[in-house]
Amino acid sequence: MSSSQPSPSKSAAQGPSSPIADAAPFSLSAREPHVPADRLVAEMVPPPRFDSVRFDTYIPDPQQPSQPEAVRVLSAFAAGLGPAPEAGKRRWFAKKAPVKASGPRGVYLDGGYGVGKTHLLASLWHATPAEPQLKAFGTFVELTNLVGALGFRQTVDTLSGHRLLCIDEFELDDPGDTVLVSSLLSRLVENGVALAATSNTLPGKLGEGRFAAADFLREIQGLSAHFRPLRIDGEDYRHRGLPEAPPPYTDEQVTKAAYATEGASLDAFPALLDHLAKVHPSRYGALTDDLKAVCLTGVTPVPDQSTALRLVVLADRLYDREVPVLASGLPFDKLFSEEMLNGGYRKKYFRAISRLTALARDAKGLVAQ
Template identity: 55%
Template sequence: MSHVPRAASVPDAPRVQGTVTVSLTDRVPAPNAHDLLASLVPPPQFAQARFATYQPDPAHPSQAAALARVEQVAAEVASASSRRLFGRRAARTEGRGLYLDGGYGVGKTHLLASLAHAVGQERAAYGTFVEYTHLVGALGFAACVEALSGFAVVGIDEFELDDPGDTLLMSRLLRELTDRGVRPVATSNTLPEALGAGRFAAEDFLREIQALAGRFDVLRLDGEDYRHRSGLPSGEAAGDDAVRAAVAAMPGASLDEFDGVLAHLARLHPSRYGALVDGLPLVGLTGAHPVDDDLVGLRLVVLVDRLYDRDVPVRLGGTAPRDIFSERMLSGGYRKKYYRALSRLGALTTRPVR
C-alpha cells in the first residue's frame, strides 16, 4: 500500500478578542493510508443507527421489506464469518451487491449505517461515493482494491452518476471487489422532480455499471421525506461581526475569510478535507458570497459534507446559505450535489454550539 506522510504541524493559532481560535488556512493535514481507511465508518449523526431504531412507514411496505433484506445481508455476513472462525472456510464466491433506491429522507442511509454497525468495523467499510473516489486518488487504484478487499461489506452512500469518469472508476472498483467476494451495498437519491414523474435512479445506475448490473439486487424504497425538506434552506444572511462574536465565544473555533478558504481547498486533495475540520467546535466564515464556478463549487460541496459528517456548526457571514451557488449551478448537471450541500449548510448554520 502506498504511504502518505503524516500531518504537518499546525502554526500557532491567532487570537480573537482574547480567545484562542484557529484558521483553516493554517491547517495542512496529510493523513496516512491507515488514517484514511480508519475513517470509513458511519458519521457521528448515524453513530447510534441500528436496525431496531429504523421505523418503516406503514403506508409504504417497501421500507419494511428493505429493512428485512438488509438485516438478511448482515446475517449472511455473520454466518460466513462464523464458518471462517471455526475453520470451515469455503472458496470465496462473487460478492452479491445490493442497491437501495429512493428519494430523500426514506431511511436509506440509516439502513446502510445500521448494516455497518451490525457487521462491525473490522468487516464493514462505510463511506460516500466521493470518499471512495478520493481514496483511490490518495492511495492509487491497486492499493485501494487491496485494502478494501479485506472487508466483507463495502457500503457506498450517495452513489453519484453525474461524473462519467468517477462513475467508470467506481464501476471498475466494484468489479474488482465483487470478484474477490466483497459485497457492495449502495444507496442513491433521486431528484425530487424525477420522483414526481414516478422515476427512480435504479435504471440509470444499472446502465452505468453495465457488466456489474447482474450482480446487484435493487430495492426501491417509496415514501415521503421524514424531514419534509423543501430543498433550499431558509434564513437571512448574517453579518461578519456576528460571526466574529460567535467565534470569540467558543475557544478552539476557527475563523477565516471565505475566499481564503476556497483558495486553500484548491491546494489540498479532497481526501484531506475531513482532517481539515476534525476536532473543531465551530467554523466561522466571513465575507461569503455566491460562487459561479463548478470547480470551486464542488470543492465546497465536499467541505460541507465533511463538516456535516462531523456535526460541526457553521456561522456564515456575508450571504445566506441558500444563495451560495448560482442559479446556473443549481440547474446544471451537478445540481443534486449542490442541493444536498445547501440543505446541509442550512442545517449547520442553525445548529447550536455545544
C-alpha cells in the same frame, strides 16, 4: 490525526478591539493537513453522526410504506451475510480465494434527500456480523481517493478481505471514475465482498443528465447488475416538522461567536473557497479535525463548478462530523446558481444545501441572544 496545527484566523473578518476569549479561533484557510494512506483505510467506518444509529433507531414515515420495507430487506441482507470465517484474524492486506457470486451481491438504496438512506446504510454496517476491520464504509469520493492513495491493485487486495463494502452517495461524475469504480467493484464481487450503496438515482439511470453520459453508459449498466435496487420514498426529514433555517447573521455576530466558542474556526468565505483549491478533497476530513464550530463571514454565491464541487465535499465532511456552521452574508440556498442547480451535478448541490441548512440550525445556540 492531521499534522496541521491550530492557527489564529488571519483571513476572517476582524474581531472586536478587545478579544472575547484568550485564544483566537482557528482558521481553516491556514490548515494544510497531510493524511497517510493507512488513516484513509482505518477511517472507513460510519462517521460520528452515524456511529450510534441502528435499524431500530430509524423512524419510518407512516405515510411511506417503502421505508419500513427497506428496514426489513436490509435486516435480512445483513443476517444473510453471516460471520466471516476466522473473523478478526484477517489483516487488511490479506488475500483470499475468489468466490463465484450468484445473482446480485449488493443492495442499492435509491431515494431523495433526507429520507434516511445514510442512516440505513450505516445501520446495515453495524448489523453485519463481522469484526469492524472486515467491514468498510465510505463515500464514493472517499473510495476513489483510497484508490488514488493506495493504487488499484493494493485497494483490491485491501478490500477483498472484507465481508461488506458500504458506499454512500454513489455518483458518477466523469468517465474515468466510472471505469475505475466499475472495475474495482467487479473485482471485489469476484472475491465475495457484499456491496451496499446509496444514491439519488437508480443504478441504470446514473448517467442521465451528466456530462459525457453516452461515453460511459455501458459501464453504468455493468455496475447496475451488481445491485438489487431498493426504492425509499419520502420527504427530507431534515425539514420534516422542523423550524425554518435561521437567516444569516451579521459579520459582527459571527466574529463574536467564533471568539467566544472554544474550538471554533473563523474564515472569510471567499478566502476559504480559495484555500479549498489547494487541499485535496481526501484531506477535507482532516481539515476539520478538532473543530467544534465553523464560522464564516461574507457568504457569497459560489463562482464556478469546480469550486462548487469542492464545497460539496466540505459540507459532507462537516455534516458527518456534526460541526455546526454559523454564517453571515447570503443564505445557503443562494450558494449555487440556477444554471448549477439545473445541471448535471444538481443532486450534489441540493444535498449540500440540505446539509448546510441543518448545520446552520445547529449553530443557533452559538449566538448570544
